[in-house]
Amino acid sequence: MRSVSPLVALALALAACDRDGPLDTVSDSTLDAAVWRGDGQKISAAMPHAVGAFVPVEGVDAFSTSYSTGPVFGASCTYGDGARQLTVRVESGNIRVHAASLDTRPGVVASDSGFVTRQAVVHGRPAALRWSEKARTGEVTFLVQRRFLVEVRVSPATSADEAVSLASSIDLAPLESLVLDGVTH
Numbered sequence: 001m002r003s004v005s006p007l008v009a010l011a012l013a014l015a016a017c018d019r020d021g022p023l024d025t026v027s028d029s030t031l032d033a034a035v036w037r038g039d040g041q042k043i044s045a046a047m048p049h050a051v052g053a054f055v056p057v058e059g060v061d062a063f064s065t066s067y068s069t070g071p072v073f074g075a076s077c078t079y080g081d082g083a084r085q086l087t088v089r090v091e092s093g094n095i096r097v098h099a100a101s102l103d104t105r106p107g108v109v110a111s112d113s114g115f116v117t118r119q120a121v122v123h124g125r126p127a128a129l130r131w132s133e134k135a136r137t138g139e140v141t142f143l144v145q146r147r148f149l150v151e152v153r154v155s156p157a158t159s160a161d162e163a164v165s166l167a168s169s170i171d172l173a174p175l176e177s178l179v180l181d182g183v184t185h
Contacts, residue, residue: 022099023146025092025183029070035182036064036073036093043090043148044075046174051152051166054079054086070094071182074148084156086166090175091149093183099149115139122167131160138163144172147183 026036040062047060057080064073076089091098120129120140127142136156140163144150152167 021146022096022143022149024070024094024096025147025180026070026094027184029066031182033064033066033071036071037062039092039180039182040064040073040075042178042180043073043092043175046178047075047077047088047090048170051079051086051088052169053081054084054166055081057085067094067097069097072098073182084154087151087153088170089151089153091151092147092180095147095149099143120161120164122164123172127164127167129160129164131157131163133160140164140167142167144175148175150175 044060044062049056056077058078060075060077062073062075064071066072070093072091072093072095074089074091074093076087079086079088114134115130115132115137117128117130120127122140122142123144125142125144127140130139130141131137137153138155138157138160139151139153141149141151150167150170152163152170154163154166157163
């Protein structure tokens with residue numbers, strides 16, 4: 001008998017626990033794509049101006065795309081601190097499938113492609129922390145208001161928990177206060 005992968009188990013758990021899981025917030029995918037590009041620009045404006053000692057090394061990039069699940073949009077920014085790099089990416093729209101690939105259950109440890117994944121907590125929310133000792137890369141992903149998927153990646157990281165610490169230092173109020181036009185509220 002085949003065992004169920006942790007990713008499939010999480011997807012099933014999120015479906016069963018719908019009140020805490022990610023939302024697909026685009027119900028009308030026939031809207032003009034300019035609406036989601038505009039929402040991506042709004043997310044761009046909510047991106048942090050700095051994260052700890054990391055300051056932007058590139059402009060904030062808004063994006064808008066569509067997958068089989070529907071439109072996904074958001075923004076990303078790359079920050080630097082000397083030779084170190086931090087990337088913050090925020091997605092919204094139909095994020096449920098992408099977010100379901102994250103395992104944020106306590107005690108779950110998985111390993112893939114040199115990364116070890118374990119549960120973390122960012123701003124009181126469950127998060128998935130991926131760490132590669134060999135690459136010295138930390139990545140933490142978490143949900144904000146069930147409608148934003150936030151990913152913070154730092155390399156080279158000083159420790160496995162540095163991405164969690166940096167993500168926890170980001171002020172989420174600008175993101176949480178956004179009113180987007182192409183989504184259901």
